[in-house]
Amino acid sequence: MNDSQQLLQRASFIELNARERAHALLDAGSARELLDPFERLKSPWLEMQGVTAQADDGVVLLKGALAGQSAIVAAIEGAYQGGSMGEVGGAKIAAALELAAEDNRQGIQTCALILFETGGVRLQEANLGLAAIADIPAAIVDLRRYQPVIGITAGTVGCYGGMSIAAGLCSYLVMTREARLGLNGPAVIEQEAGLGEFDSRDRPFIWSFTGGQQRYRTGLADAYVEDSVADMQATVRDLLKQGLPQQHRSAMHDDFLARLAEVDTSAQATPEQVRALYEKGIRP
């Protein structure tokens, strides 16, 4: 046990796949996978498009305990179809969060962890992915009335598209230096707005605006952690211990609108400008 803990101390979180990440976060021995790959709940839409359908649709659900409290972890596998949200994977996450909310209403305190490694909607299932991504925020907003919903985006896929909206609804959001968070993927912005607006091949540029360090420094993420299993384990337990935030970030419309009113939009944005603006106070 001591040996394995020492090993975990040094272990990378990002190198783990979704299932391993989820197991690493819950209390040892407490986890039970729901709708595991043996259920073969595959996408009904991919094979007719010549795309291999994975038996868990790229989403892993583990029910167990976090610091002794009932918890559900939904982990998106970034290595499968870019972590894209299809009908089945999306329904798994939405329904799990809804059941957690139900449990809270029945007196069983249940929190949630969501591991975001996703490009957003799976375009091969377009409108059904989008529909699921409407159900997920609905469920987060319901559940976070009772217990914290903690979002983690560790890398290296990042968190994009409609799922960045879901991330913005979490009670707490945890990021690493490798992670990115944004609504529109770099390639999509470049396609829609041109290379001058956004260069999808300029990695330092992308990270300077949307990387974990910048998101943390500008108050759009709540914790910035090293790529370490042990640090990630400790961080989620600390956040759970804090309980619900006094105010969710999504409720701070007056603060954000006041800050945005000060932005000089005649020039392009810089990372320094965003930090200077938001450091004036967004965080409650």
Add this chain to the structure above:
Amino acid sequence: MTSTPPSERGAVWLAALTGNAPLHESYSAALRVCHAPLADTSALYVCVVPDPANRFPRARNGETGLVEGWEIARAVQRQIAADREREDKTPIVAVIDVPSQAYGRREEAFGIHQALAAAAAAYAEARLAGHPVIGLIVGKAISGAFLAHGYQANRLIAIRDKQVQVHAMGKESAARITMRSVDALEELASVIPPMAYDIDSFASLGLLWRTLELQNPDAPAGADLAIMQRAAEEALTDILAHPDRSLHDRLGAKNRRATVKVRALLREQWHQDTPQQARTTETQ
């Protein structure tokens, strides 16, 4: 980049439905907010419209951007706060004609995902608080813009018309991201309902409460306006008659049966570790 003029649908439908009710003044030109009658009560109407002078240049054609997202949140949250002590909650009507979210460097820099999250959360919280929320899709309802403005409604109503489209991404970008040609994408869309852009395919996913056949969706008046008003009133009656505040009303369609299967099986497995609890089984 497109040269077609921005759609006026949202603006003209809002004006027609509210009898040109005076707009609340504390919002930017891109967000129209007013109170006007619905059935025998007063409702809050919210609509994003094109603003050619928008301070944020990437949000001048009716896109839902940073300010629009946060202002939707403010409008809806103010209504929730105003009605906190009231039993009869003010209905909220989202008039939807949103071509997309805003794609730009400033948008990502200042956290457009958080702005749209705030808007989605406000509608979801309104719904959970008991406000009847109705979405009227009179034009486009695309991707993140729709997630922020309308998709959280209890009931969605759409006009059956070529210009009325719901989708996860514009065709050009979707083709680039999936590494297909636009022609190939259109061919797939014709056989895979969730990939299609037309409103009948979308309706087949079960996400709409009703679709409406109108003579001239560009110029709402007379019989067309009466049909829309009646549908909105009936949606209100339907919401008030059903105490369920979730989005489960949307789960019945044959083209979304995988979602129902996932949900039923997950509910079963969820409760397998809590035998003291009565197991509720969803019937399909």
